[in-house]
Amino acid sequence: MSFPSFFNLFGAWLFLLLIPLVVFYFLKLKRPRLEIPSLALWQQVIQDRRVNSPFQKFKRNVLLLLQILLLLFLVLAVMQPFIQSADDRADMLPVLIDCSASMGALDGPNGQTRLEAAKDEVRELIDNLLPTQRLSLISFNSTARRLTDFTGNKRVLHDALDKIEVTPVPSKVTDALRMAQALALSVKIETIVVLTDGNIPAQVDFELPFNVNYQRLDVGGANIGITALNARRAEAGVWDVFVRVEGTSAKRMAAKAELIQDGKPVGSEQVVLDSGESQRLVFQVESERPVELEVRLKPVGFDSLESDNVAYLDLPSPRPLVTHCPPSLASYRHALNAHKELVLYPNDDGTGALSPDQSADLLIADSVTAGAPQATISVYIGVVPEDLKTLVGVELGLAEVVDWKRSEPLLQHVQLADVQIGDVPKFGEDIGAAQFEQLGYEIVAHGRLGPLIVKKRIGQQQFFYLLFHTDRSTLPYRIGFPILVANAIQIALQQAELSEVRAQPTGLLPKKKYKEESEYRITGPGGSSHSGTTNADGLLTGIPAPQVGRYKIAEGSKQIDSIGVSLLSADETNLASVEKIQFKELSVAAAGDKIDSDWPLWSYIAAAALCLLLLEWWYFQRRPGGVPA
Amino acid sequence: METTTNTKQFTSLFDNKVLSRIERMRLNPTRRLTNRSRGEHVSGKGGSSTDFVDYRNYVAGDDVRNVDWNIFSRLHKPYLKLFSHEEEMHVVLLVDASSSMMFEGKLDRARQLAAALGIMGLMNIERVSAYSCNHVGAEPTVLSPCTGRASMKRLFDFLENIEGGGNFPIEEAVDAVLKRHRGRGIIVLLSDFLTLGDLHKPLNLLFSSGLEIFALQILSPVELYPEVTGDLRFVDSESGDTLDISSAGELLGIYHEHREALAEELSLMCRQRAGRFLSINSADSLEETLFDLLMRRGWVV
Numbered sequence: 001m002s003f004p005s006f007f008n009l010f011g012a013w014l015f016l017l018l019i020p021l022v023v024f025y026f027l028k029l030k031r032p033r034l035e036i037p038s039l040a041l042w043q044q045v046i047q048d049r050r051v052n053s054p055f056q057k058f059k060r061n062v063l064l065l066l067q068i069l070l071l072l073f074l075v076l077a078v079m080q081p082f083i084q085s086a087d088d089r090a091d092m093l094p095v096l097i098d099c100s101a102s103m104g105a106l107d108g109p110n111g112q113t114r115l116e117a118a119k120d121e122v123r124e125l126i127d128n129l130l131p132t133q134r135l136s137l138i139s140f141n142s143t144a145r146r147l148t149d150f151t152g153n154k155r156v157l158h159d160a161l162d163k164i165e166v167t168p169v170p171s172k173v174t175d176a177l178r179m180a181q182a183l184a185l186s187v188k189i190e191t192i193v194v195l196t197d198g199n200i201p202a203q204v205d206f207e208l209p210f211n212v213n214y215q216r217l218d219v220g221g222a223n224i225g226i227t228a229l230n231a232r233r234a235e236a237g238v239w240d241v242f243v244r245v246e247g248t249s250a251k252r253m254a255a256k257a258e259l260i261q262d263g264k265p266v267g268s269e270q271v272v273l274d275s276g277e278s279q280r281l282v283f284q285v286e287s288e289r290p291v292e293l294e295v296r297l298k299p300v301g302f303d304s305l306e307s308d309n310v311a312y313l314d315l316p317s318p319r320p321l322v323t324h325c326p327p328s329l330a331s332y333r334h335a336l337n338a339h340k341e342l343v344l345y346p347n348d349d350g351t352g353a354l355s356p357d358q359s360a361d362l363l364i365a366d367s368v369t370a371g372a373p374q375a376t377i378s379v380y381i382g383v384v385p386e387d388l389k390t391l392v393g394v395e396l397g398l399a400e401v402v403d404w405k406r407s408e409p410l411l412q413h414v415q416l417a418d419v420q421i422g423d424v425p426k427f428g429e430d431i432g433a434a435q436f437e438q439l440g441y442e443i444v445a446h447g448r449l450g451p452l453i454v455k456k457r458i459g460q461q462q463f464f465y466l467l468f469h470t471d472r473s474t475l476p477y478r479i480g481f482p483i484l485v486a487n488a489i490q491i492a493l494q495q496a497e498l499s500e501v502r503a504q505p506t507g508l509l510p511k512k513k514y515k516e517e518s519e520y521r522i523t524g525p526g527g528s529s530h531s532g533t534t535n536a537d538g539l540l541t542g543i544p545a546p547q548v549g550r551y552k553i554a555e556g557s558k559q560i561d562s563i564g565v566s567l568l569s570a571d572e573t574n575l576a577s578v579e580k581i582q583f584k585e586l587s588v589a590a591a592g593d594k595i596d597s598d599w600p601l602w603s604y605i606a607a608a609a610l611c612l613l614l615l616e617w618w619y620f621q622r623r624p625g626g627v628p629a
Numbered sequence: 630m631e632t633t634t635n636t637k638q639f640t641s642l643f644d645n646k647v648l649s650r651i652e653r654m655r656l657n658p659t660r661r662l663t664n665r666s667r668g669e670h671v672s673g674k675g676g677s678s679t680d681f682v683d684y685r686n687y688v689a690g691d692d693v694r695n696v697d698w699n700i701f702s703r704l705h706k707p708y709l710k711l712f713s714h715e716e717e718m719h720v721v722l723l724v725d726a727s728s729s730m731m732f733e734g735k736l737d738r739a740r741q742l743a744a745a746l747g748i749m750g751l752m753n754i755e756r757v758s759a760y761s762c763n764h765v766g767a768e769p770t771v772l773s774p775c776t777g778r779a780s781m782k783r784l785f786d787f788l789e790n791i792e793g794g795g796n797f798p799i800e801e802a803v804d805a806v807l808k809r810h811r812g813r814g815i816i817v818l819l820s821d822f823l824t825l826g827d828l829h830k831p832l833n834l835l836f837s838s839g840l841e842i843f844a845l846q847i848l849s850p851v852e853l854y855p856e857v858t859g860d861l862r863f864v865d866s867e868s869g870d871t872l873d874i875s876s877a878g879e880l881l882g883i884y885h886e887h888r889e890a891l892a893e894e895l896s897l898m899c900r901q902r903a904g905r906f907l908s909i910n911s912a913d914s915l916e917e918t919l920f921d922l923l924m925r926r927g928w929v930v
Contacts, residue, residue, distance in 0.1 A: 031862040031873060037729035037852060038823035039865040039872050044887045045880050046872065062876065063860075 004081040011079035073609035083599040098196035100141040100171030101572040105220025105304040140176035168307035170569040198577030216590035225308025225573035229503035246278040260294040291315040312564020331476040335485035362492035377492040382469025397424035404445035414480040422472030425450040509543040525549025640785040719814030720750035722759040728866040733849035739819035762802035763795030796867040803831035813839030842904025
C-alpha cells in the first residue's frame with residue numbers, strides 16, 4: 001500500500017486554524033438561557049439519556065468534533081494529497097495516440113472502438129494531472145499531428161482528445177516519435193506514452209532519446225476485410241480483377257464479396273477463411289470504356305472493422321501503347337513489331353511520325369533530338385546525357401558487363417554476361433557512382449571502367465540511357481534482347497495503366513496529369529473538400545485522401561475525374577498486435593499495466609467535506625424521533 | 630327607538646354567557662362524600678326528608694315515630710320507613726399559583742376552571758372553599774367555605790386576586806390545605822404537576838380525608854410541544870436552578886416520552902384513589918375544555 005504524498009505541503013500550516021477554531025468554540029459555548037416552567041421533566045430526560053447513551057460526553061461536543069473534522073478535510077484538500085504512482089512522475093509527458101484504421105476496431109457487438117478505449121485511458125490521465133504536470137497530445141496514423149502544446153489545461157486537453165477520430169490509413173509511429181523528439185529539444189522529456197492497439201510496425205528505425213511507455217490496448221474482435229485489389233488486362237476489353245480477402249487469426253470467418261461495376265452488381269462470391277488464412281477472388285470484367293469498380297464485403301456475423309469492407313478500383317479505357325522508335329533502330333523496331341498491343345511510330349519509311357505536341361508511352365531512340373515526342377518511358381541507345389558528359393566519356397574498345405541490377409524492371413530476366421560491347425563508357429577522373437547519384441542517376445549496369453546503363457526518374461517519367469550503342473554490341477543477337485524490349489514495353493504499359501491497375505490506398509491521391517497550372521477542386525467522401533493546382537507538367541500531387549471512398553476532381557463546376565481510395569492494408573485488417581517494438585538500439589515491450597498515473601485525492605476529500613457539512617446540517621435540523629407531529 | 634345593551638360582565642374570568650351556562654351545570658362526583666350538614670346531595674344514609682326511599686325491619690332502639698303504622702296494622706309487624714337524607718358536599722379548589730403556572734396562560738386557565746367548578750358547587754348549595762399556593766413556608770391564601778349563589782362574588786374576587794409566582798410545589802400545597810380543611814367532598818387540584826416531589830403521600834392523604842380527587846393538569850404549548858435546538862441552559866422558573874442541555878433537539882423524543890409517562894402515572898395514581906385526572910392544554914379554549922372535554926369525561930353534568 002502506498003501512502004499519499006502531498007503536493008502542497010505548505011498547506012499544512014492551515015492546521016494552525018484548529019487553535020482559533022477550538023478557542024472560538026469554547027468562547028461561543030456560553031449557552032443561551034431559556035426559562036422554562038420546570039426542570040422536572042428535563043432532568044428526567046437528561047438522566048435517561050445518560051443511562052442510555054454511553055457516548056454522552058462525545059455527543060456533548062459533537063459540534064466541535066464535526067467542525068474540527070470539517071477543517072481537517074478542507075486543509076487536507078488544500079494540501080492536495082495524491083497517491084503516487086509506481087512510476088516516476090513525469091512533469092512533461094507527450095502522449096502519442098494511435099488513430100490508424102485498426103483503432104476503429106470494435107471489441108464486440110455494440111462495443112467500443114480501440115480509439116475510444118485509448119481515449120478513456122487518456123481522460124483518466126488528464127483528470128489525474130497534478131498542477132505541475134503538462135501533457136502534449138499527439139495523434140498518429142500514417143503521419144503524426146500535434147494536437148496540443150504542453151499544457152495542464154484539462155479543458156483544452158479534453159477538447160483536443162475528443163476531436164481525435166479514426167483515420168482509415170495504416171499506422172506508422174516514426175513520425176510521431178520524431179515529433180516527440182523535436183519537442184524534447186525545447187523541454188525535458190523523460191518518458192513518452194504510446195497508446196496503440198499494437199498494430200504498428202514491429203521494427204522502427206528510430207533512436208530513442210527518451211523512455212517509451214508502450215501501452216498496448218486489447219485488440220479488437222474478429223475482422224475480415226479486403227487487403228488488395230488490382231486488375232490485369234487479359235485481352236482486349238477484358239480485365240481480370242483480383243481481390244484479396246484476409247481476416248484476423250482469431251477465428252474462422254465468412255463473408256460475401258460483391259463486385260459492383262458502375263453502380264451495378266456484376267458478380268459475387270462467398271469467402272470462408274480459416275484462422276490466419278487469406279483468399280484471392282478473381283472476377284472478370286469486360287469493358288471498352290473506363291470503368292469504376294467497387295468491391296464490397298458483407299461479413300457473416302460480427303466484423304470489428306468496417307473501413308476495410310469496401311475497395312475501389314478505376315479501370316482505364318483500353319488503348320494501344322503508343323511507341324516511338326526511329327527507323328535507324330531496326331533491331332528494336334523488329335522486336336517491337338512482335339507485340340500486338342502497341343502502335344509503332346513512325347512508319348518504316350520514316351513517314352507518319354508523331355507530332356512534337358503528341359506524347360508517346362514508350363520512346364526508344366539513339367539520339368536526343370529537339371523534335372522527338374515526349375514519352376513516359378524513354379530508352380536512349382548509345383546516348384550520354386548532357387549532364388553526364390563531364391562524368392563519363394565513351395571510348396572505342398571492348399567492354400563487358402561486370403554486374404547489373406537484376407531487380408531493375410528493365411533488366412529482369414536479361415542475361416548481360418558475356419555480351420560484347422564495342423563502346424567503352426569510362427568514368428572521368430575521380431568520378432564514381434556518388435556523383436551520378438547526386439545528379440539523380442542510378443547505375444543499373446556496370447562495366448569494368450564505367451557505367452553501361454543508367455536510369456533517371458523525373459516525376460512520372462523514367463529515362464534509361466544505354467551509354468553504349470547496341471548496334472556495336474552482341475546484345476541484339478542475344479536472347480536477352482527481345483526480353484529487354486518486352487520489359488520496356490511492360491514498364492510503359494504499367495505506367496500508362498494499360499496492363500495492370502492497382503487500387504489506390506488511403507493517404508494521398510495518386511499523381512494525376514491534367515492541364516498545366518490549373519486549379520482543381522477535390523471533393524472527398526463525407527463532403528470534405530480540397531483545392532489543388534497542377535504544376536508546370538500538369539501533375540496534381542499531394543492531395544490528402546484520408547478516408548475510404550471516392551474523391552471527385554472538378555475543374556470549375558465540371559467533374560473531370562473520380563478516384564476511389566481504399567484501406568488495403570493487410571496489417572490493419574488482420575489486427576495483428578506486436579508485443580515488442582524493436583527500435584534501433586533497444587526493444588520496448590508492451591507495459592503489463594495500464595498507465596499508472598498519480599491519483600489526486602483532493603477532490604474526494606473536498607467531496608467528503610461537503611458530505612460532512614450536509615450531515616452536520618441534517619444532524620442539527622432533523623426532527624428527532626418520538627416527537628409528535 | 631334606539632336600544633342599547635349595557636352588558637356588565639359579572640367577572641373578568643369569563644363572560645356572562647359562559648357563566649349562565651356554568652350555572653346550569655353540576656359537579657358529578659363518583660363517590661358520595663358528603664357532610665352531616667344538610668345540603669342538596671343525597672347521601673347514602675337514611676334521612677328525614679319527605680322523599681321516601683325504602684323500608685327496613687324495626688330493631689330495638691329505633692325511633693317509633695318512623696314506624697309505618699299502616700303496614701303494621703295490616704301485617705302486625707313493625708317496619709321502619711326510610712326517607713332520603715340530603716347532605717352538603719364540600720368542594721375544595723386548590724389553585725397552584727407558583728411561577729411554573731405563569732407561562733402561556735396556565736394560571737388564567739386554572740383561575741377560570743376553578744371559578745367554573747366553584748360556581749357549579751355554589752349553585753348546588755355546596756360548601757365551596759378555595760386555596761391558592763405561592764411560596765413555600767407561606768400560608769396558602771384561603772377562601773373560607775361559603776355556600777349559595779350569594780357567595781359567587783366572593784369566589785370571583787378571590788380567584789381574580791390570585792397572584793402568580795412562588796415556588797410552592799403541589800405536594801406541599803396539598804399538605805398545607807389539609808392542615809386547614811375539614812369536611813368531605815371533592816378537591817379540584819389545578820396545577821401543572823411538574824414537581825420533583827412525590828405525589829403519592831398527598832394523594833393518599835386526600836383520599837383518606839374523604840376528598841375525591843379531581844386533578845386537572847394544565848400544560849402550556851411550550852411544555853407540550855417545545856421547540857428547542859442546540860445547546861441551551863434551561864432555568865427553572867420557580868427555583869432558578871439551571872440545567873445545561875446539549876443537542877436539545879435530539880432530546881425532544883425522550884422529553885415527550887417522559888411527559889406522557891408523567892401524565893399516565895398521575896392518571897393511575899388518581900384512579901387508584903377513586904379520583905380522576907385530566908391533562909389539558911392552556912391554549913385550548915375554555916369553552917372547549919369546560920363544555921366539551923369535562924362533560925364528555927363525566928366530570929360535570
